[in-house]
């Protein structure tokens with residue numbers, strides 16, 4: 193075991209660091225407001241950066257060249273990601289597509305037209321969104337009611353889709369979506385699902401933004417009314433969609449579990465500048481004790497991601513263990529923001545970017561953090577996965593297995 | 605022993621709940637949030653003033669109803685539950701208590717009757733920016749009847765007519781009465797995590813000011829005022845935390861996942877049971893604080909710190925787990941869950957964060973043990 197770079201890895205790291213320093217976008221001319229996710233100016237910077245990386249062979253490094261990648265190794269990709277994060281130029285817009293959905297597309301589809309969509313996404317020319325959750329199907333992600341029925345239009349075999357999706361991050365800006373639909377309501381619920389990808393501009397598809405409690409608008413409802421999807425855009429087998437769903441969810445949790453956003457360095461900086469009792473907050477023994485606890489947890493998230501990486505580099509898919517990282521990251525983030533508000537004392541409530549500490553970044557995160565504990569699988573579902581799939585404990589008594597989907601009890 | 609509200613107090617509380625349900629439904633809170641203005645529903649404030657609630661604990665000699673502090677706690681609990689967007693806490697728990705605690709007779713006679721009727725909104729201006737303000741760091745200065753400096757955030761600072769301001773003077777830190785409508789004052793709105801409670805940045809530029817009381821030690825006086833406010837505020841927090849638990853319980857009964865009510869999963873049951881236990885910890889400590897406040901017991905400083913620490917924790921926990929229980933719906937603007945999440949942290953910071961109060965609590969525990977040894 194070691195964390196040191198080999199000679200080649202070190203050389204690669206040095207090369208990448210120099211390249212990033214020379215090419216990374218400069219965010220300093222953006223205002224605090226413009227530096228927020230989904231601000232058009234912020235998004236434009238991210239898009240340009242993605243293209244610059246792709247042109248230089250630094251986007252999706254481990255993917256094959258014909259898919260827009262660089263045919264490199266998973267380790268190289270990880271090194272690049274670390275350096276990118278270190279330089280503060282990592283953006284989230286393309287993650288749903290690149291970390292979650294397109295790996296599943298490449299794994300489960302052999303259709304040339306479908307696979308041709310991958311390379312433009314790598315360049316950041318297209319954005320993908322995930323159309324899985326529904327009003328009555330969130331944690332219960334196999335409880336999908338959105339229906340797909342076979343139909344042929346102008347000699348093209350395909351599917352007619354009707355239903356509603358919800359909580360779709362980035363759907364307002366997405367070009368393509370991956371959608372799960374029920375193709376057989378008489379089969380038990382995991383057995384009647386099929387996955388497709390769709391153009392977000394397809395007739396009958398309507399996106400309505402949802403305002404979140406943080407005031408941001410990047411979640412959406414998506415209504416599908418008689419949307420036609422050609423059969424070549426099916427991902428995986430008919431009624432075999434659950435397998436595809438699982439591979440995207442595992443990818444998602446591994447990606448979320450690697451933890452991004454404000455970290456212990458930001459906390460130390462703030463605590464070192466904030467007066468408290470006899471000195472600065474950073475001098476306060478109780479704060480230091482909390483900081484140590486916070487560090488070991490967040491560092492564990494980072495180090496665990498190396499273990500995931502080691503297993504990826506040996507060709508294994510991310511397993512249920514990554515649920516621990518996702519769980520830790522979301523709950524420590526909420527706790528951390530609340531501790532920072534306490535450190536700021538009365539002033540912790542101030543979120544005005546012009547005067548707030550760290551331009552209000554901690555307050556904004558504070559208002560976002562409840563969403564981190566829900567999106568990508570809730571805390572409770574992560575714990576169930578750890579208990580049942582890692583520890584082998586018996587599952588809850590199920591009333592929704594081995595009965596036709598249409599007979600399962602449901603409420604609101 | 606009777607460690608509970610009396611029948612009369614219970615009926616006062618029931619009546620207050622009915623009244624607030626009628627005049628301050630959650631739609632009023634949402635309207636104030638979305639207006640993003642001064643964080644106050646002035647019509648509602650007027651009605652509450654007319655009900656005499658501001659006068660509940662103020663002595664008759666100053667125009668009050670002199671009902672008692674337990675009665676005021678009962679009202680606070682209901683106001684907290686309703687998230688009423690009015691400057692009640694600043695005016696009644698902080699400003700009026702400051703006057704009662706250290707004001708001169710003349711100051712009390714002039715101002716308390718106006719507080720009783722709801723005509724005067726008052727507040728306490730302490731914080732000057734990030735971090736805990738210790739006596740040595742106070743930058744606002746008082747000299748020769750004038751005050752200069754800046755305070756931020758000041759709760760209800762946009763709507764308040766008068767403030768009690770903590771400032772340094774040649775004789776040491778003191779509390780000063782300032783007319784916020786007078787000369788030398790500029791105030792601007794400051795945006796915060798809870799727009800249903802307005803906050804301001806107030807700049808004093810040689811503003812006329814008079815010492816509150818006579819030869820008062822500002823730091824000791826402030827600490828005593830905050831103790832009284834902490835107990836009253838603990839009831840607001842408790843009211844909010846109880847409401848969160850009810851919302852979560854109701855939702856857990858109606859929402860299904862995997863063919864079952866989510867309330868049938870132990871993860872949700874235990875979550876809500878944990879919220880319940882924290883709320884009971886808060887309730888027990890708040891009641892003890894109410895007793896100490898209403899009897900002016902020497903235990904008040906310790907009881908107040910305990911009430912505050914427990915109430916801050918309970919409300920924060922209840923508010924965040926209420927969202928969690930609601931799933932994605934709970935994270936939306938459209939759901940009401942975030943009002944409580946905002947208010948929980950607002951109330952947890954307003955007279956100093958739990959970090960600070962835990963230190964006060966430990967110091968007071970030490971003092972108590974030392975006193976027992978003597």
Ligand SMILES: Cc1cc2nc3c(=O)[nH]c(=O)nc-3n(C[C@H](O)[C@H](O)[C@H](O)COP(=O)(O)OP(=O)(O)OC[C@H]3O[C@@H](n4cnc5c(N)ncnc54)[C@H](O)[C@@H]3O)c2cc1C
Pocket residue numbers: 321322323324325326327328329330331332358359360361362411562563564566567568569570571572573576859860861862866869870871872928929930931932933935
């Ligand atoms: C910020 C954010 C981004 C998102 N992005 C996307 C996206 O891009 N695409 C997409 O399709 N979806 C997305 N989602 C949806 C997300 O996956 C769901 O919100 C989540 O799975 C929870 O589902 P739900 O909201 O229906 O809550 P529910 O499933 O109704 O859960 C309600 C509560 O019950 C608990 N619960 C449910 N089942 C059990 C059980 N068996 N045992 C114990 N407790 C249980 C939950 O943990 C939760 O506390 C996003 C959500 C958020 C908040």
